[in-house]
Amino acid sequence: MNFTQFPRRPYLNGPTPIESMPSLSKALGGKVNLYIKRDDLLPGAAGGNKTRKLEFCIADAMAQGADTIITCGAVQSNHCRLTAAWSAKEGLDCHLVLEERVEGSYKKEGSGNNFLFELLDVKSIEVVKGGSDMMAEMGKKADELKAQGKKPYIVPGGASNAIGALGYAACAEETMNQLNTEGLSIDHIIVPSGSAGTHAGMVVGISGTNANIPVSGVNVSRTKDVQEELVFKLAVELAEKLGVKGGVERDAFVCFDQYVGPGYSIPTDSMVEAVKLFAKTEAILLDPVYSGKAAAGLIDLVRKGHFAEGANVLFLHTGGSPALFAYMDTFRQ
Ligand SMILES: Cc1ncc(COP(=O)(O)O)c(C=O)c1O
Incomplete structure (x- = not known):
């Protein structure tokens, strides 16, 4: 993929870290090895995707x-x-x-x-x-x-248009470079899926590097069918813009909608549990609207045995922790 063909401002300080989450993996039964890509640590006021x-x-x-x-x-x-x-x-x-x-x-x-x-x-x-x-x-x-x-x-x-989604195709390439350098083989990537640019960019970028790693999205508002179509449509546009050979296949777009709860930004018990669990096991701050609900999905999928035993699963942390302070009552209840 050639990102130099597009205007780009230099806002990154190099790759964001990929960290292992041994305490969270253990708290969830130790059947899978959880990793996290720390896009919450991106530059910009308080970071995030x-x-x-x-x-x-x-x-x-x-x-x-x-x-x-x-x-x-x-x-x-x-x-x-x-x-x-x-x-x-x-x-x-x-x-x-x-x-x-x-x-x-x-x-x-x-x-x-x-x-x-x-x-x-x-x-x-x-x-x-x-x-x-x-x-x-x-x-x-x-x-x-x-x-x-x-x-x-x-x-x-x-x-979340094809221009913005370039950023996440670039993130997928950055991630693969890190994994190859570290010799870390990842079996599955989980991302939050909202306005769709992050999810679409990751799938196109993974496809553009021939990495063959499934990327699944956890919805924060829409139903599965609607969100999968939205992400796919944007990904087709992005793949064309980037000239990714062969484009993208519809079945590469998988979303889970069971963790949305009553609606966008409305707290759920599983989001509260996820935010607390990440904080107390890994000292990582999620947010109530996006990364918290996506992490609730990750946790439930691990508990349900969705991933094979011993699998290495990478969670993309897209940031958002400033919103925690607007939800303090939710976490204190
Ligand atoms: C913290 C955070 N995570 C995830 C997302 C979802 O990303 P996208 O809108 O690219 O699907 C957002 C969107 O605003 C966000 O603020």
Whole structure:
């Protein structure tokens, strides 16, 4: 795969670590060996997966002469936090459109990522109803800013277009280089599957390196069929953009939707257990909305014997821990 054909800003400090999780593996019965790729330690204010995608999206914006970034997300969006962070660093204005997916969940004085938006100097926050057409809402904002003489660039939700997903194809290649150097053979990779760029990028990147390792996604909102189609569609676009020979097969896209619970961002018992277990066994902080639910999936799959005995399973930690502070009551109950 040749990433040099695309504009890219250098936001990484080299590969993120791959660590073994012996205490968690033991706590789950010692039947499989769990590893973790620490994308929570990526640079950017408080880290997380969007830094990899924004290397390409913000570079594209700058190549087009933009001076302003507009993006969208949920009220505690990590993506919005990191877009605000990298925009600040690049000297670009940042405007956010937040979707109130759970009615009444936006609080101007809220903590977690909400508080960080302010600190990272976003120029405006517009809150719209759950189910709004977010592209249209961002388009309206762009028109408003253009009329003021600005040059806005829209980064879609989660930076999950083919440009942003390049970041996770690059992550797959980085991961394979590390595994080959360390001589570590991984049998299965588990990733959170939300706006789909991370999952699509990992599958395309693994395919582009001929690594032949299954990558499964744990959903945070949608049903299995809907999410698999969404990830597949984006992956086809990405594979074409990158020129991955033979493209990608539909059956390479597998999602688990049993860990979503009542809905996006709504806490579940298994998420709370996963967050506590990772903290007390490995001192690793997950988040309540994405990595916590994905880890709940990982834990249940291990307990159910989904992976062969002795398998090496790699969990992609996509970050998000600032959102923990907006959910303290959930964990104290
Ligand atoms: C911490 C965290 N993990 C995982 C995801 C999901 O990644 P993607 O949207 O690429 O599917 C997100 C998305 O916002 C996130 O913030």
